[in-house]
Amino acid sequence: MTATDNRECRRALATWLQGMGLSASGLTGIAGDAGGRRYYRLATAQGTRVVMDASDDPGSVAPFVRVRALMDAAGLHVPAIHAADPERGFCLLEDLGEESFLQVFRQKGADTAMEAAIQALVRWQSFELADALPPYNGERLYAELDLFAVWYVQRHLGVQPTPGWWQCWREGCERLVHSALAQPRVGVHRDFMARNLIKSRPSPGVIDFQDALIGPVTYDLASLLRDAFFSWPERQEQYWIQRYRARAAAAGIPLPDGFTQALDWMAAQRHLKVLGIFARLAHRDGKPAYIADAPRFLDYLATELAGYDALKPLAGLIAALPSPAGAR
Template sequence: MTPSPPFDAREAQRLHWARAATGNPDIGLVAASADAGFRSYWRTVGESPTHIVMDSPPDKEDVRPWLAMRDVLEAGGVRVPRVLARDVDHGFLLLEDLGAQTYLHVIIDTNADELFDAAVGQLLKLQAIAPPPGLPAYDKALLARELRLFDEWFLARHLGVEPDCDDLENLDAAYRVLIDAALAQPRVLVHRDFMPRNLMPTDDGAGPAVLDFQDAVVGPIAYDALSLFKDAFLSWPEARVHAWLADYHRRACEAGLPVPPLERFRRDADLIGVQRHLKVLGIFARLNHRDHKPKYIADASRFVAYLDAVVPRYPELAPLGRVIERRLRPAFAAA
């Protein structure tokens, strides 16, 4: 894997590549967006139409998994960004410019039904794709590793709470419930971050473009639908979430996807949601303390609220509820 040059040299290398890829020696680049990983996105200026340059430093974030999954999704009819030029060894891609607004920028109360209807259409296409050989599974080890991010990064590092023996026993008991429930679900292709900030409106009639799909796995069918409606960056009333999940379930049945009966599906969605919420709390704390990206941890209260809405409904999650009440809530209120 080619080491990335220092930042200023990388900047010059990126601009030189963009000019060669577009065939326009006069264009410039301005920052378009960045994500929680090492990739960054740059919009061309001085040409029309504009393009997006993805910069994925090869020693930090190999672009090949992104390209491979993009091709899988496109072959399955999912709208994804079009790749116009590539330099895989140096980590540069030239993409179509889909604009500056994701679903997260444009979704409001009055258009949410329409936008989510289109998003579910893309999700059903994604879930109908046969996972490619060798795709990682959302297995016991991965589920457990994600859950332990909550212990290590959110409780211990962010809140300063060192779980004692009782806490660890309670967490272990709850995690067994969550992992067993996830492994019992029907398995499909899972995006793992199917949420409004990773969907972009398009004007070509193909539905929203799906972004940030490089970490896809084979896993529980309720995962992506739950991620869509219980987002990391905005919240909806429980009644609307329930209605959207029921609509997704109806459409998934009609599409022949292996969803269980609705009441079982609701339980599956709730429990995989708890797993995701705990994981994301850990990830956001890690982004803050290890990667010096503090903006994400501001949404921690959203995930605590998600947990508060679901955990009390399931007696089998009472051990997690005890940790929340005894350890998380007092420390979180004081933070």
């Protein structure tokens, strides 16, 4: 977005707020997401509010409103919508708080926060959605994997794969997608990670849920346990996996046979996708900070693919890629 475009968006947002008797002069920028949405905190007579400016992608507001209603019905703490203009991409939201679970995990209190996160996840997964959300189908899963090959391998690393590389890549992708599609299907937040969980009352507050789908049961657990910005020691991760499985079983949520493999392969699909997204953010959108976490994702992948004979060729393919350090 150009400086002129940004000024025009701010003027349109200010006009919208003024129509509700609010002044844009008190807007304070807060951390946005990897998409085109911008967020501000605003003091009002009724308390602080969060202003969402999705004017670059107004089409995301309607899904946000729809998924918010579903999660609220499921018993999750999601922000109340005080006002919305889907056509222009503006929302005035409840302020759930300033402290994310990422901050909590890095300090004391991680155990309490993780228990709350797992309870919220089980509550969401046990909610009957029927066809209320689109399916997380094979087409979407393959398209996400393509991001890794196009944006990370070719654009970020500058590697031009051989026909043999592409063949091995496609075979690995087929195995990951087949595993994902074979899992029981539940509501999937699609970015159920620490930065999108807010310390609040009740906790957690859940945000950034507009891309939710109905899909593989292990997806959100993989997002929570193998975070883009925080890694659990293996022993703690195994403890939380068992806690999740016990709570899921008690709630009647079906889990796949071979749960460990299903979780590893689902996490691998997600991490390949996210590496592609982070590379695209760096090279297309001018947001290079995200790709700095590429080594964390490569470490995750090395662990997730290890020990599975069917994925040894894919693991070798990834291990043979140049280091992300110094990539163009």
